[in-house]
Amino acid sequence: MSKLKVGVVNLGCDKNRIDSEIIIGNLKETYEVVNEPENADVILINTCGFIETSKQESIDTILEMSRYKENNQCKVLVATGCLTQRYGNELLELIPELDIILGVNDYDKLNEAIERALDKGEKSCYTNYSDSNINSGKRIVTTGGTTAYIRISEGCNYQCAYCAIPKIRGKYRSRTIEDIVAEAKELAINGYKEVILVAQDTTNYGIDIYEGQKLHVLLQELSKIKSIKWIRVLYCYAEELTDEIIDEFASNDKVCKYVDIPVQHISDDILRAMKRRGRKAIILENIEKLRRAIPNVVLRTSIIVGFPGETEENFNELLEFARTVKFDKLGVFMYSQEEGTAAAEMGNQIDEEIKEERYHKLMALQQGISAEVNKKKVGRIYEVLVEEKQPGEYIGRNYEMSPEIDGEIFIKCDKIINMGEFINVKIVDALEYDLIGEVVNNTNK
Known part of the structure; x- marks a missing residue:
């Protein structure tokens, strides 16, 4: 018998990402985790509730995912994270398509809640508050291999x-x-x-x-x-x-x-x-x-x-x-x-x-x-971590750039460079937030 498929949608900060990776790690023991929500029997949205725009994005995403229940592909819709910790039962009333609400310290109850939803159609809402627990467990890292x-x-x-x-x-x-x-x-x-x-x-x-x-x-x-x-x-x-x-x-x-x-x-x-x-x-x-x-x-x-x-x-x-x-x-x-x-x-x-x-x-x-x-960086040589390949160029970061929030370095190179390699790059041009460089003394590490 094939495993049920679970899709996880992560919103918010990198700390939320870690929680999602722990959730995926726990789910993978019982379910098949898929990247496409449209192929999932269970969809989980890890929400953000920090500011108004992030709350709205979380609600919009839940509503978007709830559409997959219309064709019965999605059998269980789960929301967790900061928004659910703050609003719990209110969200269940606001969005009746939701089956399970979990707060930020209740991931250990997820598997049991999914089983109850599937077997008995029961809804669950856990928003326990903890000043001691730190979510931990086997993570499935979602940020690539570097x-x-x-x-x-x-x-x-x-x-x-x-x-x-x-x-x-x-x-x-x-x-x-x-x-x-x-x-x-x-x-x-x-x-x-x-x-x-x-x-x-x-x-x-x-x-x-x-x-x-x-x-x-x-x-x-x-x-x-x-x-x-x-x-x-x-x-x-x-x-x-x-x-x-x-x-x-x-x-x-x-x-x-x-x-x-x-x-x-x-x-x-x-x-x-x-x-x-x-x-x-x-x-x-x-x-x-x-x-x-x-x-x-x-x-x-x-x-x-x-x-x-x-x-x-x-x-x-x-x-x-x-x-x-x-x-x-x-x-x-x-x-x-x-x-x-x-x-x-x-x-x-x-x-x-x-x-x-x-x-x-x-x-x-x-x-x-x-x-x-x-x-001022034009002419300087940096050690760059290569993370992506596009036609005619590679994309990477130096120590000055944190992923997803800072700029990138676009590297002109017609040779093959492996992802995750560190190479020397000379900056030849600069934009407002990004840099353009070319490979020098290419010794992969």
């Missing part, structure tokens, strides 16, 4: 006024160094050469299970894995960057000189209203420390415009900050009024038109900065 994400902690202890993550994911809790290193070793055995460490806040890794921040110790241990070539760290709080962490970034050859510090704003008035821990002075001080300690460091940040009470003066201060610091990479988000957060109840909400105007103004400024930064 790069994989590793979650080093779950949850968050901060109470930023705009963010619902602590209510969805619980308190900050770290995995042990031994557990993380064991996962990285298994990835290395399976051919992965770049590991990307993720958490709500990577800088505070270890504060709950060790005596203080231990990100630098974790990096030291991971760097001992011979076949891991790049270790990339995302989501560092600028104000929590200790000298030990900065020194480890600077001295460890395997750690990409790429620091993602989502500052969100620079005006102390707005940072205070956001309930952010950092202030302008410490953010600027640590940016200077990073650039002084790591001359070739690439800095990425995220900014929120249109937070309640943001004045024109506050925004102009933010523009000047971006103009002066010249981040290599900068993402901009318009503030989203999320129910259940402190900011949603604040007065002085900003009109959508003003948010959009500020968004476009900051993005236009950053586009010029990015073009200027990239132009």
